[in-house]
Structure formats: C-alpha cells, structure tokens
Amino acid sequence: MGSKKFLYLFFAGVILLIIIFNLPFIQDIFLNYYPQRISINDGINYEFFTENAYQKILKFENPFITDSIFYPFKTNLSLDDTWLINFFPLTILRPFFNIHQSTLIIVLTNIFWANICMYLLLRKLKIRSYVSAFCSLIFAFSPFLSYRILGHYTYTTYYFFPLLFINILFFLESNSTIKKSIYSLTYGILLALTYFANPYYFLMVVLAMFFYCVYYLFLSFKQIFYQFIIKNVFYLLLSLLSFFVILTPWFLTVLNLRLFNEEYKVAGFGGAIELSSDLINFVTPSEYNPFYASIMNDIRGKSIFFAKLANSFFFNNNRSVSPGLIIITAYILIFLFKNKIHKKIWYKLKPHFLASLFFALLTLGPFLKIFNRWFITLDEGIHIFLPLPFLLLHYFPGLTTVRAPARFISAFVFFATIVTAYLLSFVFSRLNRKFYFTIFTLLFIVVVIDQAYFIPQRSDKYLPLKIYDYIKKDPDKSTVLEIPFTVRDGFKYIGSIHANTPTIGTLIHDKPIIGGYLSRVDSSIFSYYSNLPFIGHTAQIIDKGNYDLYKEQPTLPIVTVYNANVTTLQKELDFLDIKYVVLKNDELYSQLIRQTLEEIGYKIVSSETPYILLKRELRAVLFTDIRFGTTGDELFIVSGFSVAEDGFRWTYGKIATVFVKTINRIKPTIIFETESFQNEQYVQVYLDEVYIDKIRVLSQKGVYRIDVPYSLEPEIHRITFKLSKTHKPSTVFPDNKDERELGLKFYSLKIE
Numbered sequence: 001m002g003s004k005k006f007l008y009l010f011f012a013g014v015i016l017l018i019i020i021f022n023l024p025f026i027q028d029i030f031l032n033y034y035p036q037r038i039s040i041n042d043g044i045n046y047e048f049f050t051e052n053a054y055q056k057i058l059k060f061e062n063p064f065i066t067d068s069i070f071y072p073f074k075t076n077l078s079l080d081d082t083w084l085i086n087f088f089p090l091t092i093l094r095p096f097f098n099i100h101q102s103t104l105i106i107v108l109t110n111i112f113w114a115n116i117c118m119y120l121l122l123r124k125l126k127i128r129s130y131v132s133a134f135c136s137l138i139f140a141f142s143p144f145l146s147y148r149i150l151g152h153y154t155y156t157t158y159y160f161f162p163l164l165f166i167n168i169l170f171f172l173e174s175n176s177t178i179k180k181s182i183y184s185l186t187y188g189i190l191l192a193l194t195y196f197a198n199p200y201y202f203l204m205v206v207l208a209m210f211f212y213c214v215y216y217l218f219l220s221f222k223q224i225f226y227q228f229i230i231k232n233v234f235y236l237l238l239s240l241l242s243f244f245v246i247l248t249p250w251f252l253t254v255l256n257l258r259l260f261n262e263e264y265k266v267a268g269f270g271g272a273i274e275l276s277s278d279l280i281n282f283v284t285p286s287e288y289n290p291f292y293a294s295i296m297n298d299i300r301g302k303s304i305f306f307a308k309l310a311n312s313f314f315f316n317n318n319r320s321v322s323p324g325l326i327i328i329t330a331y332i333l334i335f336l337f338k339n340k341i342h343k344k345i346w347y348k349l350k351p352h353f354l355a356s357l358f359f360a361l362l363t364l365g366p367f368l369k370i371f372n373r374w375f376i377t378l379d380e381g382i383h384i385f386l387p388l389p390f391l392l393l394h395y396f397p398g399l400t401t402v403r404a405p406a407r408f409i410s411a412f413v414f415f416a417t418i419v420t421a422y423l424l425s426f427v428f429s430r431l432n433r434k435f436y437f438t439i440f441t442l443l444f445i446v447v448v449i450d451q452a453y454f455i456p457q458r459s460d461k462y463l464p465l466k467i468y469d470y471i472k473k474d475p476d477k478s479t480v481l482e483i484p485f486t487v488r489d490g491f492k493y494i495g496s497i498h499a500n501t502p503t504i505g506t507l508i509h510d511k512p513i514i515g516g517y518l519s520r521v522d523s524s525i526f527s528y529y530s531n532l533p534f535i536g537h538t539a540q541i542i543d544k545g546n547y548d549l550y551k552e553q554p555t556l557p558i559v560t561v562y563n564a565n566v567t568t569l570q571k572e573l574d575f576l577d578i579k580y581v582v583l584k585n586d587e588l589y590s591q592l593i594r595q596t597l598e599e600i601g602y603k604i605v606s607s608e609t610p611y612i613l614l615k616r617e618l619r620a621v622l623f624t625d626i627r628f629g630t631t632g633d634e635l636f637i638v639s640g641f642s643v644a645e646d647g648f649r650w651t652y653g654k655i656a657t658v659f660v661k662t663i664n665r666i667k668p669t670i671i672f673e674t675e676s677f678q679n680e681q682y683v684q685v686y687l688d689e690v691y692i693d694k695i696r697v698l699s700q701k702g703v704y705r706i707d708v709p710y711s712l713e714p715e716i717h718r719i720t721f722k723l724s725k726t727h728k729p730s731t732v733f734p735d736n737k738d739e740r741e742l743g744l745k746f747y748s749l750k751i752e
Contacts, residue, residue: 010133014115017141017448018108022149024455025104029097040461040498040549041151043103045517048503050083051099054090064253068506069516070487070525071479072576072659072716073638076261078253079401080519085157085197099507103153110156115140118417121162124169125348127421130440131428135421137447142413143322146288146453155407157197161414164190164205171235184235188242195247203402204359204411211355260655260689260720261522261639276365276390277321277406278372280312285322287314288453315551321363321409323416325450326443330420342426349422356415358389363412365405366391401520403490456550461501464582464611471509471580471613478511478579478618483593484542485515487529494530495539498549505582514576524639524657531634533564534572534596541589559589562596568632570600574621575635575661575716586610623661624668624751636660638718642740650677651743657720660751667711670719672749675701677727677742684722687712697744719749 019026053063064078086106093102118139122132139162148155167190171183195202216225229236244251285292292313300310322328334341334353367374368386376384393399428436471480482505484496500517514535530536537560544554562569581597583590585607594612602614626636628649640656641649662668670685676697685692685706693706721744729738 006129006133010119011116014112014137014140017137018111021141021453022108022111022455024457025108029101029104040500042500042517043151043153044500044503046083046151046153047099047103048507049077049080050086050090050103051507052077053083054087054094054099057084057087062249062253064250068512069503069518070521071512071514073522073525073528074718075516075518076253076257077518078250078257083154083196085193107149107153107156110159111140111145113159114156114162117159117162117166121166121169122418122421124166125418125421127425128428130436131421131424134440134443134447135417135424137444138324138326138420138451139413139417141447141451141453142410143286143289143324143451143453144320144407144409144413146286147317147320149453150288150455154198155200155410157194157201158410158414160190160194160197160201160205161411164194180232180235181238184238185242188239188244189246191239192243192246195250200402200404200407201410203399204408207359207362208355208411208415211358212351215351215354256689259722260657260686261524275318275404275406276367276369277319277363277409279364279368279370281316281319281321281406282360283322283328284313284316284320285450286320286453287316288456289450290452290454291449315548318404319406321360321406321412323409323413325446327413327416327420330423331416334419334423341423345422345426349419352415352418352422356412356419359408359412359415361388362390362393362408363406364388364390366394462610463501463504464608464613465508466608467582467606467611467613468505468508470606471505471511471582474579476579476618477577479514479577480505480509480511480580480582481514481535481576481578482582483538484584484587485513485539486517487515487521487526487539488517489521490519492526493546494526494536494543496542496544497546499542502582511580514578522639528634528638531637532572533634534562534569535576537562537564538593541592542587557588559592561592566599569596571621571632572635573600573616574619575623575659577618577716579615579618581614583612583614584610585612620663621661622663623659626658626660626749628746628748640721641746642742648745648747650740650745651721651723652726652740654723654726654741654743655720656723656744656746657718658749659716659718660749661716662712662751663714665711665714666751668708668751670706670708670749670751671703673701673703673747674744675699676725676744678732679725679727681723681725681743683724683744686718686720686722688717689720701745701747 048069049066052066052068056063056065063084065074065076067074069075086103089106089109090102093105097105115136118136119132122135123129127135139158145156164187167183167187171180171187174180174183191202191205194205213225287293287296296310296313299306301307338346366388368388374385390405393402428439431439480502482499482502484499485502486493486495486497486499488495488497488500495515499515502513502515503517506513515529529539541557541559544557547554581602583593583597585594594614597614597616600616602616604612605615606613623635626633627647628641629644629647633644633649636658637649638657638659640651640653641658642652643649670687670692674697676699678699680696680698682694683697684694687708692708695704695706697704723743726741726743728741729736
C-alpha cells in the first residue's frame with residue numbers, strides 16, 4: 001500500500017473510531033441548543049469558564065476574573081484550569097455553534113490531534129509507519145481518556161506531550177541559528193499554552209524535563225550534557241522569554257490574588273491518598289469499556305469474590321491507571337527478556353522507559369498500596385509504610401494542592417507508547433513481511449476491544465430553558481438564585497453537592513448567580529454564604545449528602561424552618577440583588593422555601609415542571625453602615641474577621657475585607673472606628689482592590705476618615721485593610737490561651 005493511501009486510510013480510521021466511541025457527543029453537536037436534559041458532570045463547569053474566558057477576551061477584559069458565579073464575590077480563576085487554550089478554535093466555532101456544541105467539537109478534535117501528533121513524533125523517531133500509526137491509536141484512545149472525557153475535558157489536550165517532543169527534536173537536529181531560535185521561541189510558547197490547557201499536564205512536562213536532565217547529567221553523558229547547556233544558553237533564554245511573555249497576564253492576576261487573599265492551604269494530603277492508584281489498578285480495565293463491563297455485570301452475582309472484584313471495577317474512576325493490554329504486555333516482555341533486546345534498540349528506548357517508570361511511581365501517590373493495603377503490620381503492632389516519590393511533591397512549595405496522583409497516568413502512557421513503538425518496531429524487524437498484515441490486524445482488534453469506551457447515557461437533570469429565557473429578557477441588573485445550588489470545590493461543599501447546572505443558566509440568562517463550583521474556592525466564600533440567614537440555612541436544608549450521583553442513593557435532606565424573621569431575610573436578599581428565584585418544586589424542602597419566599601414578597605411569574613420562577617422587584621436600599629458585633633453584620637463580613645463579640649469584631653491575619661453597597665453614584669468618605677491590638681500600626685486601605693490610602697492606627701479607640709478620590713458606581717464594593725502587625729494574645733498576656741493572630745478591633749464602618 002502506498003504511503004499516501006495508507007495515511008488517508010489511517011486518518012479515516014481515526015475519525016471513524018472517534019465517532020463510534022463518542023456517538024452521544026456527535027448527537028449533541030447537531031442539536032440546535034442545549035438539550036432539555038443533561039448529564040451532571042464537570043463538563044458543565046468547563047463550558048461555563050470556556051465561554052467566560054472567550055467573552056472576556058473579546059471585550060478586552062481580564063479572562064481570569066468572573067463575577068457570574070459566587071455573587072457578590074469577584075472570582076479569580078488564575079489558579080484553576082484556565083480554558084484559554086480554546087480561545088482560537090472558539091473564534092471559528094462560536095459564530096455557528098453554542099458553547100456546548102463548540103466544546104464537544106474541540107474535545108473530539110483534541111483526540112484527533114493526539115493521534116496525529118503521536119504519529120508524527122514516532123515517525124520523527126524513525127519508527128515504521130505502520131507501527132507509528134498503530135501506537136498512535138494506543139496513545140490517543142488510552143483507557144484514562146474514557147474517564148476524563150466524561151467531564152474533565154482539559155485532559156483531552158494530551159496532544160501537547162508529542163507536540164513539545166517534536167519541537168525538541170527539530171531543535172536538536174537543526175544547525176541553523178535562525179531555525180534554532182524559532183524552535184526555542186516556539187517551545188516557550190507551547191509550554192505556556194500547555195499550562196493554559198491543563199496545569200497538571202504542565203507539571204508533568206516540567207517533571208519530565210527535570211527527569212531527562214537528571215538522566216543525562218548523572219546516569220549517562222555528564223560531560224556532553226554540560227557542553228550542551230553551555231552551547232545553548234541563548235536558546236534556553238529565548239524559550240524562557242517567550243514562556244514568560246505569554247504568561248504575563250496570568251502572573252499579574254496571580255500577584256493580585258496573593259495581595260488580597262490569604263494563601264490557599266490544604267489540610268494533610270488533601271485527598272491525595274484517596275485519589276492514589278493501587279498497584280492492581282494498572283491491570284484493571286476501564287469500567288466504560290463495553291466488553292469488560294458486560295463481563296463484570298455477568299459475574300458480579302456469582303460469588304463474594306466476584307462481587308468485590310466487580311465493585312472495585314465499577315468504583316475505580318478516580319484511581320484508574322490502566323495503560324491498556326498492549327503496553328502492559330510490552331512491559332512484561334521487557335522485564336522478562338530485556339537481555340534479548342538489541343543494544344541499539346535498548347539505548348534508544350531506555351530513557352523513555354525509565355521516564356515512564358518514574359511517572360508510574362507518581363500515580364501510586366505518597367505511599368505504596370497493593371490490594372487496597374497501605375502498610376504491613378509487624379508483630380508489635382507497628383505499621384510499616386513504603387514512601388514513594390509523590391511524597392516529595394507534597395512538601396514542595398506551590399505543589400501542595402496537587403492531590404490526584406492517578407492523573408499522572410497520561411504522562412506514563414505517553415512515554416510507554418514510545419517504548420512500545422520501539423519494541424514493536426524491533427519485533428517486526430525480525431518477522432517475515434508476509435505476516436505483517438495478519439499480526440497488525442490481530443493487534444488492531446485487541447486495541448479496539450481493550451481500549452474501546454462508551455459515553456454512558458445519563459439524562460438526569462432537567463434544564464428550565466423557558467424560565468432562563470424569561471429571565472434573559474429582563475434588562476435590569478440583578479442576581480438569580482437557583483435552588484438547589486452548591487458552593488463546592490475539590491475538597492468541600494455546602495448545599496446540594498451535584499447542583500452545578502445553575503452555571504448553565506447564567507450562560508443563557510447572562511446574570512450572576514449565587515453559588516458555583518471550582519476546583520479551588522476561597523474559604524471566605526464558604527464562610528460568607530454559610531453565615532447568611534437565608535442562603536446559609538437554605539444550603540443546609542437542601543443538602544442530600546456527599547454521594548456518587550449515578551451509583552449511590554442520596555440521603556434525605558433535614559428540613560427545618562428558618563430562624564431569622566422576614567425583615568432580616570428581606571434585607572439579605574435586597575443586599576444580594578436577588579430578583580429571581582428558580583425553585584425545583586418537587587423536593588422535600590420546596591414547600592417551606594416557597595412559603596418563605598412568598599412571605600418575603602416573591603410571586604410566581606412562570607413555571608416549567610418541575611420548576612417554578614419567583615420574582616420580587618428590587619428595592620433601592622443603602623448598605624453603607626456596619627455595626628460590628630451586632631445582629632446582621634455577617635452580611636458585610638467577607639474575610640479576616642473573627643467571631644462577633646459585644647459591639648465589635650477583631651481582625652485576624654493581616655488582610656480583612658468587608659462589603660458595602662451604594663445605590664447612587666457618589667464620591668464617598670470612608671469612616672471607621674477601630675483600635676490596634678497591643679501596639680499602633682500602619683494600615684493600607686483598598687477599595688475594590690485599588691489602593692486608597694495608608695493610615696496610622698493607634699492602640700486606643702479612634703475614628704478615622706479616608707476620602708475616596710473618585711466616584712463609586714451604585715453596586716456592591718469591597719473595602720480591604722492590609723495590616724502591618726498582628727499579635728497572639730497568648731504571647732502578650734500571661735495564662736491567655738487565645739492563639740488568634742489579632743490586629744484591629746473594629747466597632748463601626750460607614751460610607752458618607
């Protein structure tokens with residue numbers, strides 16, 4: 001078969017497999033708008049933030065900031081998945097498709113690019129074309145994809161692995177200064193884009209570069225490595241330059257985040273132990289493989305052993321690391337017959353083989369686990385754990401939030417595919433050509449059976465599109481509360497844990513919502529919502545527990561009446577500008593919430609079974625006078641304040657923030673009554689993260705005034721105090737056990 005004909009056949013085969021494995025996505029793409037019923041997964045968030053970044057860039061606004069969720073907070077997305085990699089394809093797709101359709105097209109295109117880039121890399125490594133094509137399928141349809149494609153769409157950008165590798169090979173082969181400069185600049189750009197595509201993948205690339213440097217520095221050609229670095233310092237600097245230029249907007253946003261927020265901290269291992277792989281997971285296939293799933297369903301009821309085996313199979317989504325049968329077989333053969341591999345072939349595959357083992361170890365997490373056992377117990381009752389390399393990442397600055405070790409499997413599969421390609425190429429060099437077609441056909445069948453996956457039909461959540469459209473027609477600036485809602489990140493939640501569909505609503509009606517879902521949510525957002533009389537209590541009574549939506553049953557919510565009076569609840573909803581409430585009307589809590597809202601003044605204006613839409617006209621109420629330590633001050637407290645005491649609140653930590661709300665365009669004066677704990681200190685004051693003034697606060701109670709040099713829009717504003725000193729009462733007063741880092745004692749604050 002000619003090379004061109006083979007390539008056409010290969011491309012067609014890849015497209016056909018993408019269509020077959022992802023048929024529900026193909027069906028969704030050709031719907032005119034959002035389907036009326038959708039599956040609940042993280043893809044909802046991906047679509048929202050992709051659209052947010054796209055629209056922000058079109059308006060020349062910061063794509064890392066959004067106020068569409070977690071109202072009234074402005075959410076900084078710089079430390080979450082940024083989704084910016086999709087901007088350029090969206091400029092082509094969005095004029096013709098909505099964000100849901102556009103996202104699915106991008107996801108499927110990513111799989112195609114993974115095939116093509118891997119094929120080109122293997123050909124660049126001088127692997128036979130048939131072997132390259134076959135191994136690119138192993139990589140692109142690796143079992144880890146079957147889990148990530150159900151919502152974690154950022155993990156479909158794994159084409160960056162071969163793309164970066166190809167760029168390096170072009171650089172190494174070139175003798176032209178101009179070409180080397182171009183490849184250096186390109187590498188820096190690709191590396192920055194990798195971060196925008198998936199921060200985990202960026203970390204994997206950085207770790208891979210570190211591993212290869214260590215390999216060539218200590219395990220191979222030390223002198224040659226030094227000479228290479230010295231000779232190419234200029235090109236390395238070019239790569240760094242292009243990398244930092246592309247990431248400059250991101251760096252500035254992160255800096256702003258650090259200025260006005262305490263560092264995001266994770267307790268313990270932050271779930272890394274639970275999300276680590278078991279050694280047995282390397283040979284446990286994907287639960288979304290139709291062939292293996294059918295077998296497991298047939299045998300699960302035949303014995304206790306098979307029941308446990310099936311349970312491990314079907315509840316493996318966060319720990320799955322199977323690379324597929326072909327790679328597993330290749331590695332078994334390498335371990336058994338390493339000495340029979342030609343030295344030239346071993347020389348080529350050795351660094352990639354060791355790199356793959358390095359990432360395989362990372363997937364196992366901080367400690368080795370075999371058959372769900374983390375340790376062995378000695379006769380004396382002492383537990384012995386075997387620490388692994390991931391443990392070092394946990395203590396490395398900036399990497400404490402890396403909590404899903406099993407996701408390093410994508411890097412393992414990449415390097416393992418290269419190793420497998422070298423091995424297959426070596427094996428086929430020893431075979432008679434007349435057996436090529438038969439063996440490739442058999443291998444192809446094995447890959448299709450072993451690495452096939454299906455998108456489960458999970459039509460679970462009904463979207464009230466008619467209600468969203470009703471809200472969209474209202475030109476007034478207001479907020480939407482959809483019940484149930486959630487405030488959730490990768491570690492904790494309040495509300496109804498799987499209620500992330502309100503983010504789809506904000507894409508349609510284009511109004512901010514209460515609640516939201518991010519991989520990392522600042523603790524101040526959780527505490528603010530939890531302390532509100534209406535939002536906080538509603539979050540409690542709609543909570544059905546932390547459960548797997550498609551495999552476990554929720555608990556019944558505990559429905560209790562609201563403690564606050566109607567006036568207090570009205571004040572809260574006025575402050576938050578909640579004009580519309582979308583209420584699911586068939587839950588245990590629905591009647592209580594509906595009656596409470598009607599008492600507050602909301603009226604039903606539309607319905608779409610099982611939802612009703614309640615509306616109340618906004619009132620122009622001024623919220624510019626805070627009396628700390630009194631009932632209702634929780635409406636204004638954002639972060640950095642301790643519990644309410646008798647007529648005051650202490651700040652703890654060096655950053656404290658409050659909300660105020662103006663209803664007219666004014667040029668205000670900020671007046672506050674406070675005193676510094678123990679010693680006088682200087683305090684910087686910011687309004688909406690803009691520096692206003694620096695004042696000297698004495699250790700005696702006093703009133704301070706700051707004139708704002710510009711006018712404020714009628715909306716909610718943030719006033720932030722950055723302190724220069726804090727003290728622990730336990731270190732100041734004898735026998736005092738108060739360990740809080742106290743700074744200022746606030747009595748009141750107002751804007752005039």
